[in-house]
Amino acid sequence: MDWDKLRIFHAVADAGSLTHAGDKLNLSQSAVSRQVRGLEEQLHTNLFHRHARGLILTEQGELLFDATRAMSKRLDAAAARIRDSEEEVFGELRVTTTTGFGTLWLAPRMSKLYEQYPDLKVDLMLEERVLDLPMREADVAIRLKEPSQADLVRKRLMTVRMCLYASPTYLAANGTPEQLEDFSNHRLICQKAESNQVGAGLHLIQRLMMHDIKSLLTVNNYFGVLQAVVNNLGIGVLPDYLTQDFPDLVRILPDVRSTEVPVFLAYPEELRQSKRVAAFKGFVQEEIISYRKLLKES
Template identity: 50%
Template sequence: MDWDKLRVFHAVAEAGSFTHAGESLNLSQSAVSRQISALEESLSVPLFHRHARGLILTEQGELLNRTARDVFTKLAMTEAQLSESRERPRGPLKVTTTVAFGSLWLTPRIREFLDLYPEIQMSVVLDDGELDLAMRQADVAIRLMPPRQPDLVQRHLMDMHYKLYGTADYLKRHGTPKTIEELDDHRIVVYGDESKPPVDNINWLLEAGARADAPRRPVLKVNNIYGILRAVQSGLGIAALPDYFAREADDLVEILPELRGPSFDAYFVYPEELRHSKRIAVFRDFLIKKIADQETQA
């Protein structure tokens, strides 16, 4: 099978059109179309259904594209590993983590990392879902729960706890609760029902110390921890938030410090085949140092 034609086919399959594939390959639309027609002729099977709205892979095209994707993914991985055989880490590094952790904790520290390793081209994908590392949707993940995928290397980074927070402005207007029962008289912000929560029993605040005949009603539900933080920072109410938030957002005031909600752990995760990657090793070591510095200062 002709590798040039296979490369063009894969680009068309991923882009969904000759035009977009041509732009990525720096080829004309007609040149791309000729390559695909020649490949179909050599294989004696149609690879695409052609219609006015674009291209759709045939069953045979789907089979070929799955194989092509695997091949080009492995080639890209090999190319990155070969480029790292030099003395300094270099090349692309795609990191994924949750919206809250990435926005509040990770991205403010990226500048220092890239100052240390300017030859690494870094991208960060913030997603509360789990990207598939085995399919190279990302090279590294910082997960706030143990990874479920097989064949992943994991390193524990830190443990976190949910605590109770408000702002000085809110407490000035509504008073500071001195007992857990006094939370009945306050505005509570909780996690919404529309998506899977990051930890079990995340809305424990609605039940902690509440009367059985008068359960607490939240003033707002938000299905994202970062959204809850922003609501609290606006002075809307009180919420349970991970304790690393308070270290990063200096306008939070801890309330009832004896209260402890759910706890969870952060893990550094990457595929087994990238175990010897210098880019990943230096990024892991950088994070571990930042966390150790943070705990020393606490």
Template identity: 45%
Template sequence: MDWDKLRVFHAVAEAGSFTHAGEVLNLSQSAVSRQISALEESLNLPLFHRHARGLILTEQGELLYRTARDVFSKLAMTEALLTESRERAQGPLKITTTVAFGSLWLTPRIKDFLDAYPEIAVTMVLFDGELDLAMREADVAIRMMPPRQPDLIQRHLLSMNYAVFAAPSYIEKYGMPKSADDLDNHRIIVYGDDTRVSAPVSNVNWLLEAGASPDRPRKPVLEVNNIYGIYRAVKSGLGIAAMPEYLRGEAEALVHILPELKGPKVETYFVYPEELRHSKRITVFRDFLLSKIAESA
């Protein structure tokens, strides 16, 4: 199989059109189309269904695309490792973590990392689902649960519980709850179900039950399927919510209330593919995280 044609095919499959692939490859639309037609002729089978709205991979095209994506992902990883200096950390580093942890804990600290390692080009992908590290959708992940993929290296970062928070404006208006059963008279914000993204912990809405009477079930004032969204709602003064303890040091506008209440425990992990075990970029970022976590303890 001709390598140049395979490279063009991969770009077209990613872009979904000859025109967009041509822009990525700096080729004309006709040149891209000719390369794909030549590849289809050499294989004696169609790779795309042509439609007015764009291109759709055939069954055989899907099979070739999955293989090509894997090949190009491995090549990108190898290229990064080959160009990385043995003496100093440099090159791209793509980090993924949850929206809340990334927004409230990591991004305020990333300047210190970039100041220390200016030759590392950081990209952050904040996403409450899981990107596929084996397919190079990211280089490293900070996850709130152990990785399910067996070929990933994991390093435990920290353990933390869920704690209860409110805004000063809320406390001023509705008063400070003195005990868990006082929550019957307060507005509670909880995590909303969304089948597309797993809940961050089991029993994530434990605050609805803490100290509650069985004959008076609590109803939330708001459901949000994202911890950062819950944080913003709490900060606005809308209500009380349970959120991970790392917010205690980050959310200056919030008050940690009912400290005796401890919710589910969250275990946080630093995760990366086996192929990057000897990458200096990975090593220095891992050590940076551990040092910052120790400072926050």
């Protein structure tokens, strides 16, 4: 199959227009159209439904577009590996993790990474959806559970627990609960039980909900929970890695906490030799060591 025709087909399918694809490829509309028709003749099928508003992929076109999209991601990965220098760290690195861990732990420490590698360009993608690393949706992931895919290099970084925290101002005004039954006099701040979150945190929330909680504020990520807690709205369910960066938070009912949650760093096997990945991995491991040391001292 003609690689050039596949490249042009992919651009047309991605743009949904011969004209826009031609602009991207620096080709005329007629040249793009000829290449697409040539590919259709080679495959003996129509790849697009053509109408006045543009082009829509046929079922056969969708199948081919899925293949060219996967191929494009693989080529991008190969190009990234080729660009990795023997001695320098530069270029784009796409990192994915959860909104809570990314905003509350990782992002505040990123300045140290850029001090070491000023030419690195990090694309930090924060979302609860687990991105597909082998399909090149991201280069590196930090996940609050062990990755299930077999073709990933993984490193266990640390464990965290979900605990109860409040601000000194809130406690001064409302008192400090001494047992779970006292929560009837307090506002609980947490994620919704049905929201996408760490299983251990969910189990803790379900346990708390069994008590007579009259006032409740739910937020769809830990960053929002933290903002509500530091602004004196109530007692929040938060990960214990916050204690280093928010030392004023008061731990409530120390015996009430979730089970341990493992934190893993993972990346595709094909990026094992990547200088960019190695630099990021080294940075995270150094920060974990520093984090653990400060916890022991506190």
